[in-house]
Amino acid sequence: MTVAIAQHIAPTFDFPVVFTRKAFDPANSVLADILAQAGAGPRKVGVVCDAGLVAADPGLPGRVTAYAAAHGDVMALVEAPLILPGGEAAKADFAVVQAVWELTFRGKLCRQSFVLAIGGGAFLDAAGFGAATAHRGVRLIRMPTTVLAQNDAGVGVKNGINYFGRKNYIGAFAPPYAVVSDHALLATLPRRDVLAGLAEAVKVALVRDPLFFARLVELAPRLAAGDDEALFEANVRCAEAHLQHIAGGGDPFELGSARPLDFGHWAAHALEEATRGELRHGEAVAVGIALDTLYSCRTGLLSRAEAEQALSLLDALGLAVWHPALADLDMAAAIEAFREHLGGRLHLSMLTGIGQRIEVHAVDAPQLEAARAELAGRQ
Amino acid sequence: MTVAIAQHIAPTFDFPVVFTRKAFDPANSVLADILAQAGAGPRKVGVVCDAGLVAADPGLPGRVTAYAAAHGDVMALVEAPLILPGGEAAKADFAVVQAVWELTFRGKLCRQSFVLAIGGGAFLDAAGFGAATAHRGVRLIRMPTTVLAQNDAGVGVKNGINYFGRKNYIGAFAPPYAVVSDHALLATLPRRDVLAGLAEAVKVALVRDPLFFARLVELAPRLAAGDDEALFEANVRCAEAHLQHIAGGGDPFELGSARPLDFGHWAAHALEEATRGELRHGEAVAVGIALDTLYSCRTGLLSRAEAEQALSLLDALGLAVWHPALADLDMAAAIEAFREHLGGRLHLSMLTGIGQRIEVHAVDAPQLEAARAELAGRQ
Ligand SMILES: NC(=O)c1ccc[n+]([C@@H]2O[C@H](COP(=O)([O-])OP(=O)(O)OC[C@H]3O[C@@H](n4cnc5c(N)ncnc54)[C@H](O)[C@@H]3O)[C@@H](O)[C@H]2O)c1
Ligand SMILES: NC(=O)c1ccc[n+]([C@@H]2O[C@H](COP(=O)([O-])OP(=O)(O)OC[C@H]3O[C@@H](n4cnc5c(N)ncnc54)[C@H](O)[C@@H]3O)[C@@H](O)[C@H]2O)c1
Ligand SMILES: [Zn+2]
Ligand SMILES: [Zn+2]
Numbered sequence: 001m002t003v004a005i006a007q008h009i010a011p012t013f014d015f016p017v018v019f020t021r022k023a024f025d026p027a028n029s030v031l032a033d034i035l036a037q038a039g040a041g042p043r044k045v046g047v048v049c050d051a052g053l054v055a056a057d058p059g060l061p062g063r064v065t066a067y068a069a070a071h072g073d074v075m076a077l078v079e080a081p082l083i084l085p086g087g088e089a090a091k092a093d094f095a096v097v098q099a100v101w102e103l104t105f106r107g108k109l110c111r112q113s114f115v116l117a118i119g120g121g122a123f124l125d126a127a128g129f130g131a132a133t134a135h136r137g138v139r140l141i142r143m144p145t146t147v148l149a150q151n152d153a154g155v156g157v158k159n160g161i162n163y164f165g166r167k168n169y170i171g172a173f174a175p176p177y178a179v180v181s182d183h184a185l186l187a188t189l190p191r192r193d194v195l196a197g198l199a200e201a202v203k204v205a206l207v208r209d210p211l212f213f214a215r216l217v218e219l220a221p222r223l224a225a226g227d228d229e230a231l232f233e234a235n236v237r238c239a240e241a242h243l244q245h246i247a248g249g250g251d252p253f254e255l256g257s258a259r260p261l262d263f264g265h266w267a268a269h270a271l272e273e274a275t276r277g278e279l280r281h282g283e284a285v286a287v288g289i290a291l292d293t294l295y296s297c298r299t300g301l302l303s304r305a306e307a308e309q310a311l312s313l314l315d316a317l318g319l320a321v322w323h324p325a326l327a328d329l330d331m332a333a334a335i336e337a338f339r340e341h342l343g344g345r346l347h348l349s350m351l352t353g354i355g356q357r358i359e360v361h362a363v364d365a366p367q368l369e370a371a372r373a374e375l376a377g378r379q
Numbered sequence: 380m381t382v383a384i385a386q387h388i389a390p391t392f393d394f395p396v397v398f399t400r401k402a403f404d405p406a407n408s409v410l411a412d413i414l415a416q417a418g419a420g421p422r423k424v425g426v427v428c429d430a431g432l433v434a435a436d437p438g439l440p441g442r443v444t445a446y447a448a449a450h451g452d453v454m455a456l457v458e459a460p461l462i463l464p465g466g467e468a469a470k471a472d473f474a475v476v477q478a479v480w481e482l483t484f485r486g487k488l489c490r491q492s493f494v495l496a497i498g499g500g501a502f503l504d505a506a507g508f509g510a511a512t513a514h515r516g517v518r519l520i521r522m523p524t525t526v527l528a529q530n531d532a533g534v535g536v537k538n539g540i541n542y543f544g545r546k547n548y549i550g551a552f553a554p555p556y557a558v559v560s561d562h563a564l565l566a567t568l569p570r571r572d573v574l575a576g577l578a579e580a581v582k583v584a585l586v587r588d589p590l591f592f593a594r595l596v597e598l599a600p601r602l603a604a605g606d607d608e609a610l611f612e613a614n615v616r617c618a619e620a621h622l623q624h625i626a627g628g629g630d631p632f633e634l635g636s637a638r639p640l641d642f643g644h645w646a647a648h649a650l651e652e653a654t655r656g657e658l659r660h661g662e663a664v665a666v667g668i669a670l671d672t673l674y675s676c677r678t679g680l681l682s683r684a685e686a687e688q689a690l691s692l693l694d695a696l697g698l699a700v701w702h703p704a705l706a707d708l709d710m711a712a713a714i715e716a717f718r719e720h721l722g723g724r725l726h727l728s729m730l731t732g733i734g735q736r737i738e739v740h741a742v743d744a745p746q747l748e749a750a751r752a753e754l755a756g757r758q
Binding site for chain 1: 380382385386387392393396400490513536537549626633718722
């Protein structure tokens with residue numbers, strides 16, 4: 001006799017994504033309010049900071065400590081902020097993850113306590129995996145400090161580290177408790193990283209948001225010139241588009257194979273691996289976007305005029321659409337690796353218009369080759 | 380200027396929990412049907428088996444391989460079944476987790492491929508953590524092979540390993556793709572483990588299911604005598620009660636502090652740690668249930684008659700309600716450790732009737748002491 005029970009589970013997750021300035025100015029109540037809403041009395045908080053960020057902004061740990069002291073009614077640091085490796089090094093091994101586990105243990109942080117992680121997307125991915133797996137999940141407040149992390153990497157539901165030489169091989173799905181983006185922390189970010197982050201804004205605009213695309217075209221000169229207000233607006237709108245996609249896309253934990261927001265990413269991941277971290281994620285994404293835009297055009301999905309608009313925007317933002325590593329890339333192998341990571345059948349997003357995409361399940365290799373050659377020729 | 384976006388995510392998870400017999404008889408289509416529904420063509424499957432189970436049933440890996448061969452249209456084993464440490468040893472370090480990561484890498488398992496984990500609750504917890512974190516989640520089919528795993532540990536959404544000497548310190552929430560319980564695999568399970576598993580049935584009946592409690596009282600003589608049909612029924616009903624609690628309790632991922640199904644578990648966890656694995660989880664739970672039942676009675680929540688019914692059922696099932704380690708237990712420290720693991724305020728379930736519970740947030744230490752003394756005296 002066989003008995004089958006159908007189980008259905010529908011957890012819900014709610015979290016705020018706040019964009020502010022000078023989050024650690026004691027007069028800024030964003031963080032204190034979030035902690036206050038978590039219950040009575042001071043909440044235990046363990047703080048971890050991206051060492052690259054702290055190198056550029058050595059006063060940060062002190063400002064965090066002073067803020068906690070000023071808001072002692074709602075937050076209690078369990079120890080001084082920990083400074084841990086940032087950038088892709090944070091994801092290269094278990095050191096950051098392990099440090100977060102040890103912090104939760106030393107500080108007796110429980111599932112109702114907080115880890116506050118401050119840093120770039122890579123740092124948040126590693127620290128986030130640690131927080132998500134200690135006690136099966138200590139509350140995580142992410143404070144993203146790069147453009148890419150504020151507009152994309154820091155607002156989603158994924159974390160992870162690299163393993164077996166593969167990006168994000170080990171990780172989990174785990175919504176944060178809150179995300180607080182401090183625009184003022186971007187002041188120390190090198191221009192190169194600011195631009196790289198804007199590639200994700202172009203991407204999300206291209207696949208789902210024609211109005212945002214039009215606005216980015218308007219903002220491009222100011223963004224390229226380093227205008228702060230323009231960057232704030234672009235970050236908020238880009239994050240919003242990502243958040244809407246995750247909430248409304250019907251598959252927040254990516255149980256299926258489709259990943260619209262991975263437009264351009266098959267090549268980006270391969271370029272990142274091929275250049276061993278010399279290319280920023282966003283820089284690789286810009287090249288990947290350009291390649292797939294031209295491929296969409298050459299296969300008749302996208303008009304030439306729209307393809308040129310997309311490439312012009314990348315150009316106007318100062319994003320290179322070519323990298324020498326693309327010349328040597330085994331594109332078939334890269335697509336196969338991407339398929340394998342997503343799982344199952346190949347799903348690639350291609351453009352059918354500005355803000356419109358479809359899925360393709362196979363690639364026309366000669367056209368892809370031609371798109372690469374065209375891109376090489378544009379340099 | 381501060382901009383706040385409210386993100387709301389509502390993923391849903393559906394999975395079957397099937398109770399069958401001789402799942403690897405090629406004529407049994409349960410597993411093949413589950414894989415067939417996952418899409419066209421043979422699905423890649425990596426198999427990991429609990430070494431304790433295989434020691435008792437050495438033919439198992441061969442039967443799995445033969446089953447896969449007979450159902451080659453829907454399943455393709457990526458390699459021969461791996462035999463990995465079972466029991467609490469599986470959770471003592473990262474070896475099982477690491478072996479699952481390596482299996483997914485060697486076998487190029489993706490998020491649409493499968494890990495089939497066959498073993499006791501401890502083995503499933505460790506292998507499940509590995510599967511949940513490779514590619515942020517390879518599909519996991521759990522095949523629980525102890526009574527406790529079939530009626531409780533194997534049907535939920537949690538996994539984990541022990542760390543820093545603490546039970547389940549590292550882990551995640553991750554619903555399985557399917558659960559297939561093969562009753563025939565229980566044939567090799569020592570009587571001690573069969574009985575231990577029944578403690579969870581008593582627990583879930585006591586906190587939420589008076590009809591199941593009444594049925595357990597009826598079944599108790601047959602269960603104690605090793606009747607197979609009685610055990611099948613008890614397992615299905617117990618699993619059903621757990622599944623209903625998880626699906627309907629409003630907090631499947633345990634974001635709050637309340638954990639009704641942890642009735643009796645504060646003492647159980649402490650006894651397991653104190654005896655360093657000498658006590659089975661279910662044996663420890665039986666003692667914990669008895670203690671908290673008497674405490675509920677002594678604090679006026681539960682009638683004496685009902686407390687005696689609960690203790691009589693444990694007795695009729697052959698479950699000891701006392702262990703010498705309880706005499707030495709620092710109960711205040713154990714309750715504090717439990718509070719810390721759940722997080723926030725203390726939440727303990729106590730009984731107000733058979734199948735009825737309330738939450739208490741503090742413990743009357745002299746009454747708890749008296750309950751312990753009463754239990755000691757009953758031996
Ligand atoms: N989890 C997700 O959903 C998701 C999405 C997209 C990308 N990602 C990941 O994000 C990572 C890329 O993140 P990133 O682009 O933020 O780069 P990054 O985290 O690698 O940071 C780049 C460098 O900037 C430093 N830094 C950080 N903030 C700074 C600041 N304010 N001033 C000066 N220096 C600062 C860092 O130390 C690092 O050296 C990749 O690992 C990618 O896989 C994750
Ligand atoms: N994830 C959850 O939601 C959850 C819930 C409850 C308990 N648990 C965990 O489950 C674990 C206890 O599981 P358990 O009670 O199944 O014990 P177990 O997994 O430790 O198994 C007990 C012993 O039986 C062996 N074994 C397994 N199947 C056998 C079979 N059919 N024949 C002969 N031997 C067999 C194992 O090798 C082991 O030596 C604990 O670690 C506990 O924390 C998890
Ligand atoms: Zn990206
Ligand atoms: Zn239990």
